[in-house]
Amino acid sequence: xxxxxxxxxxxxxxxxxxxxxxxxxxxxxxEPRLVVASNAAMALLDLDPAVxxxxxxxxxxxxxxxWAEAEPRAMVYSGHQFGGxxxxxxxxxxxxxxxxxxxxxxxxxxxxxxxxxxxxxxxGDGRAVLRSSIREFLASEALHALGIPSSRALxxxxxxxxxxxxxxERGAMVLRLAPSHVRFGHFEYFYYTKKPEQQAxxxxxxxxxxxxxxxxxxxxxxxxxxxxVERNAEMIAKWQAYGFCHGVMNTDNMSILGITFxxxxxxxxxxxxxxxxxxxSDHEGRYSFSNQVPIGQWNLSxxxxxxxxxxxxxALKEALGLYLPLYQAHYLDLMRRRLGLTTAEDDDxxxxxxxxKLMQNSGVDYTLFFRRLGDESAALAVAxxxxxxxxxxxxxxxxxxxxxxxxxxxxxxxxxxxxxMHAVNPLYILRNYLAQNAIxxxxxxxxxxxxxxxxxxxxxxEEQAGMEQYAQRPPDWGKHLEIxxxx
Numbered sequence: 001x002x003x004x005x006x007x008x009x010x011x012x013x014x015x016x017x018x019x020x021x022x023x024x025x026x027x028x029x030x031e032p033r034l035v036v037a038s039n040a041a042m043a044l045l046d047l048d049p050a051v052x053x054x055x056x057x058x059x060x061x062x063x064x065x066x067w068a069e070a071e072p073r074a075m076v077y078s079g080h081q082f083g084g085x086x087x088x089x090x091x092x093x094x095x096x097x098x099x100x101x102x103x104x105x106x107x108x109x110x111x112x113x114x115x116x117x118x119x120x121x122x123x124g125d126g127r128a129v130l131r132s133s134i135r136e137f138l139a140s141e142a143l144h145a146l147g148i149p150s151s152r153a154l155x156x157x158x159x160x161x162x163x164x165x166x167x168x169e170r171g172a173m174v175l176r177l178a179p180s181h182v183r184f185g186h187f188e189y190f191y192y193t194k195k196p197e198q199q200a201x202x203x204x205x206x207x208x209x210x211x212x213x214x215x216x217x218x219x220x221x222x223x224x225x226x227x228x229v230e231r232n233a234e235m236i237a238k239w240q241a242y243g244f245c246h247g248v249m250n251t252d253n254m255s256i257l258g259i260t261f262x263x264x265x266x267x268x269x270x271x272x273x274x275x276x277x278x279x280x281s282d283h284e285g286r287y288s289f290s291n292q293v294p295i296g297q298w299n300l301s302x303x304x305x306x307x308x309x310x311x312x313x314x315a316l317k318e319a320l321g322l323y324l325p326l327y328q329a330h331y332l333d334l335m336r337r338r339l340g341l342t343t344a345e346d347d348d349x350x351x352x353x354x355x356x357k358l359m360q361n362s363g364v365d366y367t368l369f370f371r372r373l374g375d376e377s378a379a380l381a382v383a384x385x386x387x388x389x390x391x392x393x394x395x396x397x398x399x400x401x402x403x404x405x406x407x408x409x410x411x412x413x414x415x416x417x418x419x420x421m422h423a424v425n426p427l428y429i430l431r432n433y434l435a436q437n438a439i440x441x442x443x444x445x446x447x448x449x450x451x452x453x454x455x456x457x458x459x460x461x462e463e464q465a466g467m468e469q470y471a472q473r474p475p476d477w478g479k480h481l482e483i484x485x486x487x
Contacts, residue, residue, distance in 0.1 A: 090120025231258025374421025433478025
């Protein structure tokens with residue numbers, strides 16, 4: 001394990017030069033203090049977890065100190081926001097401190113969010129508040145633990161620095177990790193500003209560093225785009241299967257690696273609602289839960305347009321045509337596993353759709369239903385879950401189909417079935433009210449609840465002694481929290 005001064009930097013994106021990013025130093029926070037750190041994320045950098053409790057840790061990730069090898073850069077990009085094109089966005093409150101490579105040869109961006117103003121702050125203060133930093137930290141690590149591709153979060157550093165949003169709050173920084181912070185919007189920026197040389201340089205950078213296997217294909221750029229399509233189809237299938245709502249699927253928030261990225265007004269479903277809108281600023285419901293699938297395709301189409309200098313339109317259209325079939329295959333495979341099924345039958349899609357419609361009409365808790373479905377035999381489980389439904393006749397008809405389907409599926413033991421289902425159906429998810437409770441405590445100076453919640457969510461499939469309160473349906477107030485982009 002390494003100490004903080006033993007990290008090895010290789011700042012590949014910074015070497016692209018000033019056309020791609022601007023050198024900016026972070027603005028230090030006053031009286032920095034550690035709120036929470038992820039041992040699992042520190043392991044990606046080969047860091048000893050004990051370093052999180054040292055003063056230099058808080059100083060490094062609050063802007064007071066820098067490694068000599070770090071090259072803090074604010075990246076420039078554009079993007080489509082709620083369907084409209086914004087010609088210049090960029091890192092308005094984030095800085096790419098540099099790239100660190102570990103003993104396994106993996107490169108990880110160190111990206112500090114809330115680091116102060118940059119040339120791309122667009123009238124903003126460049127700061128992040130404690131609540132938004134905690135939410136991003138918890139979501140990044142919780143999604144990873146669920147098996148959903150995501151950027152990671154190393155730590156949150158709190159402070160006494162005042163920041164004004166709807167009211168005065170305290171500034172914070174979150175240090176996030178990803179193999180790359182290149183977004184769809186990077187390609188859009190150079191395409192729409194008509195800078196073909198820089199766009200080609202960016203494409204080569206992404207291809208060589210993140211999709212090197214595509215170099216072996218006859219058309220490397222097309223192969224790369226196909227891989228991006230497949231990764232996004234799989235990521236969004238996992239969002240839908242686990243009830244995750246991103247909230248702001250603008251193209252500048254879409255990673256070129258197909259990982260969940262830029263957490264704002266996200267939420268996990270409590271009661272199942274296909275039309276759920278988690279961002280209270282999304283008045284038209286563009287980024288509602290059910291719309292995430294078509295918006296994923298829309299965003300890939302926007303990226304495809306930016307790649308037309310390298311790939312023929314016909315080839316791009318053909319690759320885009322893979323998205324929905326790939327999504328549906330990934331989603332149905334996940335839902336089969338969540339239902340405890342190991343084989344495939346033609347009517348499985350209808351079985352899932354009928355269940356979700358019944359859940360929608362009865363306000364059934366999405367996470368707990370699937371967890372309890374695996375607690376006992378199929379017949380006993382559906383008998384106990386029956387009372388959660390309003391349409392009893394409809395549920396009985398579904399339950400009959402389901403138990404018959406389970407009987408045809410295989411002859412594994414009840415214990416084997418329970419093990420399989422509990423391995424894919426979490427007991428603990430990041431419910432908004434749990435995050436809010438942790439944030440309220442942290443804002444009063446008590447970080448213990450943030451740390452406890454992080455620990456619980458790091459093992460979402462394992463029943464943890466004494467943690468029953470984290471596996472409950474939310475109170476009524478917890479279902480009606482308004483979450484905005486500043487959250």
